[in-house]
Amino acid sequence: MKMNNSSDFDLDLFFKTDFLFLHVATAGLQVNDEIFFNSSHNDFRNLLKNISLTPFQYKLNPFLQEIISSKRETNTNFNFEFYIADFIKYAQLGLFSFDRTFINNNEDNNFHLVAYPILDDSYNMLINHIYGINLNLDYNQINNIVTGFIHDNLNRSFKWSL
Amino acid sequence: MKHRTIQELIRSINHYFDNTHHIIKRQKSLNSLEKSLIDKSKIYKDNINKIQEQYSTKRFKLIINHENYELVACSVAARGKKYSSFGTSYRLLPIHKYLKPTKALLRNLGVIGNQSLITNTSNIIGKCAEVKAINNIFKRESKLSVFDVTFTQAIRPRTLEKIPRCQNCTLIFGNENE
Numbered sequence: 001m002k003m004n005n006s007s008d009f010d011l012d013l014f015f016k017t018d019f020l021f022l023h024v025a026t027a028g029l030q031v032n033d034e035i036f037f038n039s040s041h042n043d044f045r046n047l048l049k050n051i052s053l054t055p056f057q058y059k060l061n062p063f064l065q066e067i068i069s070s071k072r073e074t075n076t077n078f079n080f081e082f083y084i085a086d087f088i089k090y091a092q093l094g095l096f097s098f099d100r101t102f103i104n105n106n107e108d109n110n111f112h113l114v115a116y117p118i119l120d121d122s123y124n125m126l127i128n129h130i131y132g133i134n135l136n137l138d139y140n141q142i143n144n145i146v147t148g149f150i151h152d153n154l155n156r157s158f159k160w161s162l
Numbered sequence: 163m164k165h166r167t168i169q170e171l172i173r174s175i176n177h178y179f180d181n182t183h184h185i186i187k188r189q190k191s192l193n194s195l196e197k198s199l200i201d202k203s204k205i206y207k208d209n210i211n212k213i214q215e216q217y218s219t220k221r222f223k224l225i226i227n228h229e230n231y232e233l234v235a236c237s238v239a240a241r242g243k244k245y246s247s248f249g250t251s252y253r254l255l256p257i258h259k260y261l262k263p264t265k266a267l268l269r270n271l272g273v274i275g276n277q278s279l280i281t282n283t284s285n286i287i288g289k290c291a292e293v294k295a296i297n298n299i300f301k302r303e304s305k306l307s308v309f310d311v312t313f314t315q316a317i318r319p320r321t322l323e324k325i326p327r328c329q330n331c332t333l334i335f336g337n338e339n340e
Contacts, residue, residue: 005253005254005289007235007251007284007285007286008234008235008252008253008289009232009233009234009235009251009252010232010233010234010235010318010319010320011232011233012214012232025320026235027235027318027320028235028236028251028318028325030284042214042217042218042231043218045214046214046215046216046217046218049215050215071323071324074324074326075315075323075324077324078323078324079322079323082321082322082323083321083322083323085321086320086321099321103235103318103323103325104325104326105283106235106283106284106285107284
């Protein structure tokens with residue numbers, strides 16, 4: 001019988017909305033069997049890492065410093081650049097990248113957005129690569145909607161059952 | 163990439179961090195040990211990234227347990243009187259790999275492989291990185307008291323941020339701030 005030892009790992013999980021992609025770092029969270037034993041997360045990561053697209057511009061969550069202030073309190077040597085590096089990498093690949101907020105408790109399922117991409121026309125190529133369909137969207141409008149959503153809804157950590 | 167090359171890559175990653183645990187004979191200061199831990203964690207992360215770029219179940223029929231190419235959540239270094247060692251949160255060891263002094267320590271928490279009934283954490287007894295690190299030191303210094311072992315701060319290899327000591331480890335190794 002396979003054992004779910006997901007709390008040993010800092011997994012990369014990937015979720016899709018209609019046409020947006022989310023990356024989640026689990027930081028030792030015990031996730032459910034359905035997610036842990038599903039190889040599609042690794043396959044998607046592999047696909048992403050092998051796509052050659054110009055990296056997207058990205059932004060950090062404007063509320064990030066506030067959200068992770070507890071990390072600075074418990075860690076005097078906290079290195080912000082190291083902290084954001086992986087999440088930026090996924091934002092540059094076109095994903096909204098989230099981290100688990102309170103990593104000292106492997107059952108706490110609070111997450112926060114760290115970095116997100118500024119979408120542009122090359123996102124059509126990403127969609128085409130993944131879904132095999134051609135999109136032609138107004139990314140200026142989408143970026144504005146996303147920014148508003150982040151300000152209104154992602155300004156603090158939130159519960160996410162995985 | 164061929165299956166064999168993937169297997170070799172995985173073996174080298176595990177050898178580097180998870181299996182060998184690099185016991186260092188000469189005594190190092192805790193600061194220098196912490197620097198080694200950070201350096202090792204960076205190299206380990208690069209190696210894991212490399213295999214993640216190369217291996218996908220869609221492209222290869224051979225299914226390798228995915229736990230072999232996921233980043234561990236936690237790593238730590240420990241210093242005994244003569245030896246230092248590293249440990250990670252990667253898997254519970256087979257029961258016979260826990261040495262007598264380690265088992266004696268863990269008995270204070272309960273049964274290896276189960277959650278402790280004494281503490282409030284859901285961490286499994288015997289799985290913490292600190293336990294793996296001290297167990298490695300006991301291989302060379304079996305008479306060592308737990309008071310002779312000091313730990314670096316535990317870190318998350320992905321971000322190199324500090325992970326506070328869990329309740330289980332605090333109970334057997336003491337408060338990390340003291």
